[in-house]
Structure formats: C-alpha cells, structure tokens
Amino acid sequence: MRRFVKDNALSLFFLTAFVLSLVGQSFAGHAAANERQIAEGGTAVSWVEYVTSAEFTVDVAENWQSEYLQFLLFILATVYLVQRGSPESKEPGKEGGESDADQQVGRHAEPDSPPWARNGGLRQGLYGNSLGLAMGGIFLLSWLAQSVTGTASYNADQLAQLQDPVSWGEYVVSADFWNRTLQNWQSEFLAVLSMVALSIYLRQRGSPESKPVGAPHHATGVEG
Known part of the structure; x- marks a missing residue:
C-alpha cells in the first residue's frame, strides 16, 4: 500500500x-x-x-468543459506549434507527428511498448491519438451537460420572473450561455500562455514543468 x-x-x-x-x-x-x-x-x-439541481450541475460542468478544452487545444497545438525556450514545447524543427522511429511504433516498437503501438492501421492510429480523443470526448460531454443543465437553470429563473422559458437551441446561442462559457475559456487560455511564456525565463527547481535552473533561456523542450 x-x-x-x-x-x-x-x-x-x-x-x-x-x-x-x-x-x-x-x-x-x-x-x-x-x-x-x-x-x-x-x-x-x-x-x-x-x-x-441544475444550478449546481451547470456551475460544475462549465468549469470542466473549459479545463478539458484547454488540455485538448494544448495537446493538439504542441504537435505543430513550437515556442523557443519553453519546456512546454518541442524543439524547433520537430513540428508534426514525428517519425515511426521517434514514436517507437510498428517495427520500431520496444519489447514493453503497448500492444497497439506495435500494430499498424486503424488501431495504431486510434492509440496514437487516444489522449486527444479522450480529452475531446470529455470536453464535448461536459459542454453538453453544461448546455442542458444551463437551459434548465436559466428557465427556472425565467419562470420565477414570470417570463417564457427557452429551448435548448435558443439557450446555446444566448448571451447567458456564452457569457458563462467565455469567462472560463479566457482564463484557461491566459493560464496556458503564462505557463508557456514564463517558463522560458523562470525556473522551479526539481519540477519537470521547468527547465533546470542553470539551463539557458533559449533551451527548448528541456525538463528539470
């Protein structure tokens, strides 16, 4: 234990x-x-x-969907985009999905590699993108939960004020829905930007999210 x-x-x-x-x-x-x-x-x-209640569930779901959107975009963006000097980025010149040898798949797989990494075709393709697919799936489910429970919560307030309720479609294009959503998205994007940029010049000794304390600022993709 x-x-x-x-x-x-x-x-x-x-x-x-x-x-x-x-x-x-x-x-x-x-x-x-x-x-x-x-x-x-x-x-x-x-x-x-x-x-x-819908009131509690919508508050939880709107935070979850923004977090998983952040991770989804960061995972996908770092495949193709680089930031020189950041440990959160691959080295310039290594953009893209990389070679089979770099990714240890197919005939380049190691003896202890996951089984689907050794196989080609659809299974390797699915496993090679499974993290992004999982994050994307959770984002979509939590976004759906937010929109459904948000509709219920919004309509409860509407009825309490003797106003007409709205449909799910009307709610997801409403100012209330996008105000809630964008409040969370902008904070998540700012947090990622801060991590990527500040880690170029600042250090946290012993953390894999930071470069070694003595690493030069231009060192990229180096972990402490």
Missing part, C-alpha cells in the same frame, strides 16, 4: 484536492443559494436538493 501511494502520489494528491474542492463548492454554493432564496421570499432547500 505504501508503495502504491508513493508511485501514484501526484494523481492521489490532485484527486484529493479535486474531491475536497468539489465538496467545498457544494456547501458554499448551497449556502449562497439559500441566502438568495430567502432574500427573494422563497424557502431554503436541503444540501441534497442543491447538489442534484
């Missing part, structure tokens, strides 16, 4: 941080929702009612 924890400490740390922050969000959101309900002359709802 101790070996398992040590070997998976990074994943376990972020899994724990995720669960704690999600639970914290649920309690804080529940309290805020009840304050608003009471101020508007309504009645308080239970925690269970709140975490199963």
Whole structure:
C-alpha cells in the first residue's frame, strides 16, 4: 500500500484536492443559494436538493468543459506549434507527428511498448491519438451537460420572473450561455500562455514543468 501511494502520489494528491474542492463548492454554493432564496421570499432547500439541481450541475460542468478544452487545444497545438525556450514545447524543427522511429511504433516498437503501438492501421492510429480523443470526448460531454443543465437553470429563473422559458437551441446561442462559457475559456487560455511564456525565463527547481535552473533561456523542450 505504501508503495502504491508513493508511485501514484501526484494523481492521489490532485484527486484529493479535486474531491475536497468539489465538496467545498457544494456547501458554499448551497449556502449562497439559500441566502438568495430567502432574500427573494422563497424557502431554503436541503444540501441534497442543491447538489442534484441544475444550478449546481451547470456551475460544475462549465468549469470542466473549459479545463478539458484547454488540455485538448494544448495537446493538439504542441504537435505543430513550437515556442523557443519553453519546456512546454518541442524543439524547433520537430513540428508534426514525428517519425515511426521517434514514436517507437510498428517495427520500431520496444519489447514493453503497448500492444497497439506495435500494430499498424486503424488501431495504431486510434492509440496514437487516444489522449486527444479522450480529452475531446470529455470536453464535448461536459459542454453538453453544461448546455442542458444551463437551459434548465436559466428557465427556472425565467419562470420565477414570470417570463417564457427557452429551448435548448435558443439557450446555446444566448448571451447567458456564452457569457458563462467565455469567462472560463479566457482564463484557461491566459493560464496556458503564462505557463508557456514564463517558463522560458523562470525556473522551479526539481519540477519537470521547468527547465533546470542553470539551463539557458533559449533551451527548448528541456525538463528539470
């Protein structure tokens, strides 16, 4: 058990941080929702009612979709685009999908390479793009969840104000939907830009997300 924890400490740390922050969000959101309900002359709802409501789900989903969009775009962009001096980038001149030898696929596979890396055709193509496909799939599902639950939450507010509800199609082209969406997208893109650019000149000793402390600024694709 101790070996398992040590070997998976990074994943376990972020899994724990995720669960704690999600639970914290649920309690804080529940309290805020009840304050608003009471101020508007309504009645308080239970925690269970709140975490199963469209209001809570849309807040969670809109954050998830922006995070996975960030990872999807970063994964795909770094295949073809480079940033000289950044450890987040490949070296200039290595743009593209690289050779089979570089990627250790087909006849260049190692004895312990994944089975689908040794095979050609569709299976190798799918496995060779599986990370991007997974991130893209999660992004689309969370975006769909955001749009559906956002429609329900928006219509609840509309009915409370004695206004007509809208359809899913009308909501996904509405200002409310894109205001929520773009708020998250711009912050994610800024975070990636900051990581790519600042890592050219700044260091974090011992981190694989940073170059070695003594590496020159122009060194690219070098990890600490």
